[in-house]
Amino acid sequence: MSSSSVLYDHPGPRARIRNAVLSVLFGVALLGLLYWIYTKFDQANQWELRLWEPFTRSTTWTQFILPGLWATLKAAGVGMVLSLAFGIIFAVGRLSDHRWISMPAGVVVEFFRAVPLLLMIFFVFYGVPFLIKGPVNAFWAVVIGLTLYNGSVLAEAFRAGIRSLPAGQSEAAYAIGMRKTQVMQLILIPQAARAMLPIIVSQLVVLLKDTALGYIVAYPELLQRGVNDLAANYGNIIAAAMVIAVLYIVINSLLTWLAGWLDRRSRVRGFRVPKQTAPANAPDSTPEGGATVSQPQG
Amino acid sequence: MHVFSDPKNFDAYVSSFLWILKLTGASAVCALLLGVLLAAMRVSPVPVLRGFGAAWVNIFRNTPLTLVIFFCYFGLYATLGLSLSQKLDINRYWLGVIGLSVYTAAFVCEAVRSGINTVPTGQAEAARAIGLSFAQTLRIVVLPQAARSVIAPLGSVLIALCKNATIVGTIGLMETSNVMKDLINSNGNAVIVIFLVFAGTFAAFLIPTGYLFGWLANRLAVKR
Numbered sequence: 065m066s067s068s069s070v071l072y073d074h075p076g077p078r079a080r081i082r083n084a085v086l087s088v089l090f091g092v093a094l095l096g097l098l099y100w101i102y103t104k105f106d107q108a109n110q111w112e113l114r115l116w117e118p119f120t121r122s123t124t125w126t127q128f129i130l131p132g133l134w135a136t137l138k139a140a141g142v143g144m145v146l147s148l149a150f151g152i153i154f155a156v157g158r159l160s161d162h163r164w165i166s167m168p169a170g171v172v173v174e175f176f177r178a179v180p181l182l183l184m185i186f187f188v189f190y191g192v193p194f195l196i197k198g199p200v201n202a203f204w205a206v207v208i209g210l211t212l213y214n215g216s217v218l219a220e221a222f223r224a225g226i227r228s229l230p231a232g233q234s235e236a237a238y239a240i241g242m243r244k245t246q247v248m249q250l251i252l253i254p255q256a257a258r259a260m261l262p263i264i265v266s267q268l269v270v271l272l273k274d275t276a277l278g279y280i281v282a283y284p285e286l287l288q289r290g291v292n293d294l295a296a297n298y299g300n301i302i303a304a305a306m307v308i309a310v311l312y313i314v315i316n317s318l319l320t321w322l323a324g325w326l327d328r329r330s331r332v333r334g335f336r337v338p339k340q341t342a343p344a345n346a347p348d349s350t351p352e353g354g355a356t357v358s359q360p361q362g
Numbered sequence: 363m364h365v366f367s368d369p370k371n372f373d374a375y376v377s378s379f380l381w382i383l384k385l386t387g388a389s390a391v392c393a394l395l396l397g398v399l400l401a402a403m404r405v406s407p408v409p410v411l412r413g414f415g416a417a418w419v420n421i422f423r424n425t426p427l428t429l430v431i432f433f434c435y436f437g438l439y440a441t442l443g444l445s446l447s448q449k450l451d452i453n454r455y456w457l458g459v460i461g462l463s464v465y466t467a468a469f470v471c472e473a474v475r476s477g478i479n480t481v482p483t484g485q486a487e488a489a490r491a492i493g494l495s496f497a498q499t500l501r502i503v504v505l506p507q508a509a510r511s512v513i514a515p516l517g518s519v520l521i522a523l524c525k526n527a528t529i530v531g532t533i534g535l536m537e538t539s540n541v542m543k544d545l546i547n548s549n550g551n552a553v554i555v556i557f558l559v560f561a562g563t564f565a566a567f568l569i570p571t572g573y574l575f576g577w578l579a580n581r582l583a584v585k586r
Contacts, residue, residue, distance in 0.1 A: 071490075071500060075407060079407070083408050086411070087408050087409060087410040090410050108442050110442075174569055178525075179564050180526070180528040180564060182528040182539040183538065183539055183560055187553075187557040190543050191554070191556070191557055192553075269424070273424075273425070273426040273427070276426030276428040277426075279432075280531075291429070291432065301440075301441060302436075305432065305436070305437060309429055312424060312426060312429065313420070313424040313425060316423075316424035317420065
């Protein structure tokens with residue numbers, strides 16, 4: 065069912081009137097709700113100019129928001145590069161023929177996928193200093209946490225991607241005399257990476273959102289600088305939270321759009337790994353553990 | 363393991379996971395109902411409803427959960443005075459449930475909508491041909507079939523929700539991450555044990571849950 069319009073007929077005169085009435089009713093209800101929220105905010109004096117005026121000053125942006133945004137993007141960027149490396153290494157490790165490599169790799173990936181990111185960040189930030197007898201930078205606590213979690217998610221995505229390549233690809237490579245490493249490096253990973261590009265970008269959205277956890281360990285990222293510190297100066301926590309939320313939404317929407325564009329482009333050019341066109345009675349091709357690998361969520 | 367043989371620490375550990383369980387349970391129910399409703403809106407013939415569903419999904423899917431929870435506490439409670447209980451902890455709990463639910467509903471909506479897309483066109487066409495209305499088509503024909511194909515994605519949404527529940531610690535609820543932090547700070551010599559116990563408990567619950575949903579999805583999938 066590609067378009068949702070198969071769910072209902074092309075509206076005739078009665079349906080058009082009904083839809084119009086429903087539109088108006090729901091629209092009025094929605095406006096009523098918005099107005100109620102507006103008056104609530106108004107009663108709490110949240111629309112006062114002095115709360116919103118700081119956002120027109122350039123110092124607000126140069127002192128709080130832009131440094132925070134930079135810190136967020138830096139953590140997300142470093143985290144993404146490390147996650148990709150982690151993901152590729154553990155995906156290949158888990159596909160290894162040697163059980164003494166594939167077993168530990170599988171355990172590590174499954175473990176870090178199941179542990180909340182916040183626990184890992186807290187362990188690195190509060191726990192590791194006891195072990196190394198020295199403080200851990202909040203930046204690295206966030207980045208290490210992000211890497212372990214998102215790296216494991218990407219490892220599963222890569223593994224699914226490599227396994228979904230047609231068997232003929234590796235068979236042909238072996239037939240012309242390539243070694244296992246060469247097959248992996250030259251044949252499988254390049255094709256899987258291309259097909260996985262949309263998933264990688266949508267994982268980047270998850271990663272970018274998760275940098276907001278840095279707020280909890282006082283890493284000066286967008287939420288910390290733009291909402292917490294800014295509101296400490298101007299007392300405009302709701303206004304600040306809304307402005308920062310809009311910033312996050314714009315950045316992440318752009319990334320989501322990029323992921324969609326890459327997906328469409330790869331489909332057109334035929335880079336995409338062919339979906340397994342299993343016959344009707346074939347066993348389901350979902351890898352064990354269910355389709356839990358590529359679902360981007362924070 | 364001497365840290366957890368102290369009954370005070372052990373109780374803190376148990377109650378922290380009970381908070382996670384309660385947060386997950388209440389939010390899962392709310393998010394499921396809200397998410398299915400949003401999905402129905404997104405495929406409905408009424409443009410305003412479609413727009414509302416799309417706006418909800420785009421806003422909450424692209425906002426960090428930390429910010430959503432932060433807003434629930436400092437915005438709804440501290441500034442607008444929305445208080446859900448006299449008890450501080452219970453109030454934080456319900457504010458957390460609100461944040462988790464509205465955030466997770468966006469992901470449930472997208473999962474259900476993609477499930478609706480897996481139902482063959484002929485099903486809806488046949489339903490329309492025998493004169494069913496939109497609501498009937500969706501309720502009687504499409505959603506029951508879609509439900510069987512969204513088990514795996516909904517399972518991973520549930521697992522993510524359970525892990526995300528730790529973020530409610532941001533507003534001071536003594537759930538796992540906060541209790542682990544306190545235990546680490548007061549038992550610097552048993553850091554690794556503490557982490558492994560907390561992380562291991564999550565893994566022990568969530569890894570089998572993942573496999574269970576994978577198995578269920580395989581069993582209940584509509585074979586086409």
